[in-house]
Amino acid sequence: MKAKVVLDVADKATLIPKIYEIAALNARFITITCSDLGEFFELVYFFEKDSDIIGVRARIKKGESPPSITSIYPCAFLAENEIKDMFKLDFAGLNPDVGGVLLRTSETETLLKPTTGIQPPLFRATAKCFENCPAKVDVPRYVRYISEGKFKEALETILETNPLPAICGRVCFAPCEEACRQAKKEEPISIRALKRFVADIVGISPREVTRNKPTGKRVAVVGAGPAGITAAYYLGLLGHSVTVFDELPKPGGMMFVGIPKYRLPKDVMWAEIEARFKEANVEFRPNVRVEDLDDVFNQGFDAIFVATGAHKGAKLGIEGEDHPRVMDVLDLLREVNLHNKHPRVGDKVLVIGGGNSAMDAARVSLRLGAREVWVYYRRTRKEMPATPSEVKAAEAEGVKFEFLVAPSRIVDGREDKVRIEFIRMRLGAPDASGRAHPEPIPGSEFIVEADTVIKAIGQVVVVPQGFKLNLDKRGRIITNPDTLETSRPSVFAGGDAVLGPSSVIESIATGRKAASAIDKYLGGSGLPEPTLKLEYVPKAIPEVVLEMKKIHPPELPVESRIKSFDEVELCYSKEDAIKEASRCWRCDWYE
Amino acid sequence: MSSSTGQSQRKYTVLPFGPQHPVLPEPIQLRFTCDEEKVIDVGVNIGYVHRGIERACELNDYRRNVYLCERVCGICNFMHALCYCRAVEEILDLKVPDRARYLRVIWAELNRLESHLLWLGLFADAMGFESLFMQFWRERELVMDMQEKTGGNRVIISTCVVGGVRRDIKGTLADEMEQSMIKLREKVKKLEPVILKDPSFKARAVGKGYLSKDLAIKLGAVGPTARGSGVEKDVRMTGYEAYGELGFEPVVEKDGDCYARALVRFYEVLQSIDLILKALKVLKSMPDGPIKVKPERWPEGEAIARVEQPRGELFYYVKGNGTPYLERVKIRTPTLANIPPLLAMLPGCEIADIPVIVMSIDPCIACTERIEYVRRG
């Protein structure tokens, strides 16, 4: 049986009659509590009668003296003396008065003041995944929503800073997973796969969103890559009227022509981009190549965002480079993605390079019918810039690697074969990027013959002269680092055109930053900075969480992967996603 | 209770007893006004063990406070932690899992065993009966070993947290505990004839320090002090934690003197052992489950919790205001409530009976609290 607690309220005049009532019930005295509430004291008297607690709450103004109850309950003298010493509250008729004996102090005010305001906690730890994300997506929050089953809220959280979850959930190189604290044991939370799961399970159709009132300003976005789409989306939600120009027939930019279909199916990509354009009321004009920004201004636009990207392959710098069987990876991928053709690559393919595009080139060649694919890289496996999971996937499909080799020249070959000379390298002192600089070993040249040689050594930024923007020595647009404004007023720039060849998520980050800056330039207030919100987050229980094992996202079986361009990585099931999200250590806990 | 002068020719001696005294375990000062060998009047002076715990509780996160409240008293430390956790759980509306409730009962009863065996030893020592004192403390070692094996420490167990307990008792540990408790019961039963029949024990305890039933109720006596005078009150009858399911009847004696109180505590030792064995049996048949739950928000509101300490009724009043820092924590320990009955028992006894009577209310002066301003470093 639970004890009942009853609390009456009294003030100075009615206190003694109430205590007489309680004494008539033969209740036992327990104690008196006193709190300092600013202008008055609050005394609560507690009595007990047959396992029920009776309380009387009395408010006494400071300076007044409440009546003592020792005439009714003599045993209350200890409690009242205690309060008299602590709070300097004089009880009228206190008997016996042992005041001053219990506590001697030289302070004149009351000792027990209430704590002032809300005490801040020692500090609030932030989550490493959040800090490492270039776009500052609120990762701990949406992983927590997934573990609770709230998929719609998770999607809303992602869309606050990243408008392309279905795409990033398939192609992002996931700096969040590298920074996850569980990565020390090789088991980071599969944040990227969880993001894809959320986008797939909620659906990619356009949602109901509220846009700001139309401001009447028009913004032009040149380039429909990730930076352009992001800037257009946020500017559209802020109420501006946005038009996106692109030279390709469909939007996507590098995601369209630079990423193979088995990593990012094109229908998913276009469905998401069109959903975002519809929600933000953005107009898209394909097949328009902008050469001169003055034309754009003359059409009545108030600001321009340039996001033309980096679409030209770098040159190897060796003689004989223009052999017909030597092609750049971007050209190969354009043939496959844009024109839907399957160019013939022959039986043996050589790929030169070590980044993600080299892996793409190798895996695409396998799907186009090559029987033997080699990747030649001038440093060792440890220094390869490709994501380790990509390298592992390429190896699983049968790609072979050769390290510490670099091409020196193309020896002429027949029309459909090419002979290329390589020289072995060794690692020397570190260069500017921190990696060991390879030095050629003289006299170690050897010749390899192949049907096709694919270059995948990086891209260069090419900005049309008509834009009249200041470029740096590598051809990238110079911008103000905070507002992304270029040397020309009302012209902003972002994406690969400013950063050089980088990743999807970094371009999205610049797109959102530029949207905020353009809005402020046009008289608005900009977008809020992405931070972790301050709310109650319980910490993960160590005994439960350390027992769980990582669930890898499901994939197609290895043998059937290279037979088609179907997507290799599949989506989590609902139970697996919730289990994987429950494994999170909640580094942003705030209890 | 102020001293009054009698006839003008007689002069009374004022004898200060404490704060340092070989018999007293903790400092308290009693000033006796004596006429030759008889005590006429008593005055009390408490407050020598200030530590400012109530104030320090406001500067700490509400979950760290458990470790602070535990250290109010060393012997009954689990009860303080339990009472605080119960008060906070009532504010938060948390439901503690079943396994945790039975585990809390086991540790609470272990604490009670340890305290009563310690008291029986000290009571015998106050009479000068040193061999009984040593014998009781020897049996107490079994309890201390059990506390170390199950909780982690001999004295301050630190297993109670807001939402449940930290450690579990299962498997071989539960069997060991059962064996240990059965052995303890045999050993304590062997000492029963000493308490019941020994003439020297009875001569010093029977008839001393009489407290009538009406006076016990009126002055607010709690615990074995009240139950030795025929007042049938025990907080465990309200059925908190798992006591309601285990069934509980308080041990009551009618005589109202020191001997009755000693008997009450002795029978409570046997009752505690029975309770522990019953709880262990229920635990064994329970399936494995969680032993703690996490709170979902910060405490806001006020709540009261009462727990039966070995010395009486412990009362906690906790008030929260929506932040992780509590606004007010008020602790009322049973020894503080037992001091007015003590002051009523003492007049009329002889000076040689003073240690026996003061020990018979089981004074744990460390529990009685005062507030001091403490700055957290």
Place this chain on the structure above:
Amino acid sequence: MPQMLPAIVKNLFSKPFTVKHPYVRRVPFPEHRGFITFDMTKCDFCRDCERFCPPAAIKVDPDAKVITYEPFRCIYCHLCVENCLQRAIKADYNYTAPSYVKEVKYYKPEQQ
């Protein structure tokens, strides 16, 4: 007294119940909460132990990568051991050795 005689006689002729501390060391049970050590190869400076410690005996500096531990302030509650997710704090079951100097222990990661 007469009721106590059998027990007294039995104690007179049996082995002593106590051990001759400090010449004979009493080994605590394995579940005892003893002193703690930090394993710096596993620590990733998340500061969880600092937030849980009731007497604030642990201080973590993530920039300089140093952990400051004061054994005199520690109450040996082992909350840090339970809540460290990388399991970088090791608990021993022995008592801390007594000392007469208030010291502070610094833990740095080993030089690689």
